[in-house]
């Protein structure tokens with residue numbers, strides 16, 4: 152496509168289709184015609200390295216024919232079905248999710264987005280426990296619908312407040328900037344234990360569930376300390392509160408395990424999943440629930456449903472995607488790439504004083520930029536816009552010039568390429584980040 156054809160395409164799109172999460176005039180879209188593995192191609196024919204996986208979604212990379220073929224087959228055979236209808240891909244999807252999730256998460260309620268799945272987990276928790284309130288974390292994201300945004304702790308919630316009543320806030324396992332000013336393990340994992348205090352002060356019999364991202368995603372890529380999840384599990388058990396793991400971003404291999412909670416040996420009562428469930432090839436999400444949760448609905452109505460429930464094409468995409476993870480050993484591969492990433496991030500931190508913290512689990516990582524390494528003062532305030540001409544603005548420009556598709560929010564640069572990435576390509580991207588950091592730091 153010539154530059155003028157590209158400009159015409161952008162003009163047509165801008166005329167009628169809104170951009171998400173941005174003032175329309177400032178949105179700078181990357182065009183995309185297709186891709187292969189960890190790279191995609193724009194309309195000018197430039198190849199981009201996808202270090203954000205199309206919003207932490209394309210775990211299986213671009214151009215995965217085993218999924219597109221399954222979608223095409225399903226579309227030919229059966230593309231439209233009643234939400235309650237029986238068909239092969241739906242049964243196979245339920246079996247596949249039960250197989251890869253831990254413990255007795257044997258039952259699924261299907262949705263089309265992560266937000267919808269959180270909404271439904273919220274409703275299910277209220278129906279099962281008969282309780283109203285929930286606990287969610289301060290630096291968290293659970294989706295953009297009203298209920299999911301009410302769970303969300305980070306600033307994406309602010310513009311649409313007030314949200315749902317009854318969401319209580321817990322602090323985060325953000326060890327680099329501990330909200331209690333403590334150090335693990337001497338802290339006794341206060342970020343987990345203080346949840347019990349919240350419960351006692353609010354009335355345990357009023358709290359239905361605790362919603363936690365398996366590993367915090369776009370609110371910071373925090374790796375929880377090893378005893379965090381088991382401590383919260385034990386608190387939930389003491390008070391009959393349901394533990395809900397939101398694995399929308401951290402699930403399906405992203406952290407080097409099927410689900411982030413698997414690193415900690417914890418089985419939540421419900422697990423919310425989306426994104427990697429099809430690798431972004433079709434919209435699909437699920438609330439997986441344990442036997443004891445599903446049993447509640449044996450003779451009580453499940454007051455949840457949607458027209459697009461278990462859409463045949465989404466089900467077929469999910470079945471195909473899960474079989475690709477399994478056939479290609481992608482979970483073990485991601486764990487291996489994650490170890491390499493950890494070493495490379497440590498090197499970057501040693502070289503660039505502007506990096507205060509470098510952290511990752513599997514292929515979910517972040518560089519956290521500071522004004523001062525000693526005080527750990529963030530480079531810009533939480534939720535502040537990027538100052539024009541600043542290091543962060545220059546970094547964005549340098550990364551874009553190197554055709555790096557990557558997510559930065561405030562002081563955090565996220566590293567989350569497709570799990571299919573090989574070590575050479577991972578290094579290529581990290582070399583670009585290294586060069587961009589040097590260029591952005593060196594400029595006036």
Ligand SMILES: Cc1ncc(COP(=O)(O)O)c(C=O)c1O
Nearest residue numbers: 264265266292293294368399400
């Ligand atoms: C942890 C988490 N939960 C929920 C969501 C919402 O998913 P969706 O955008 O599919 O509604 C996201 C999206 O980024 C997420 O990261």
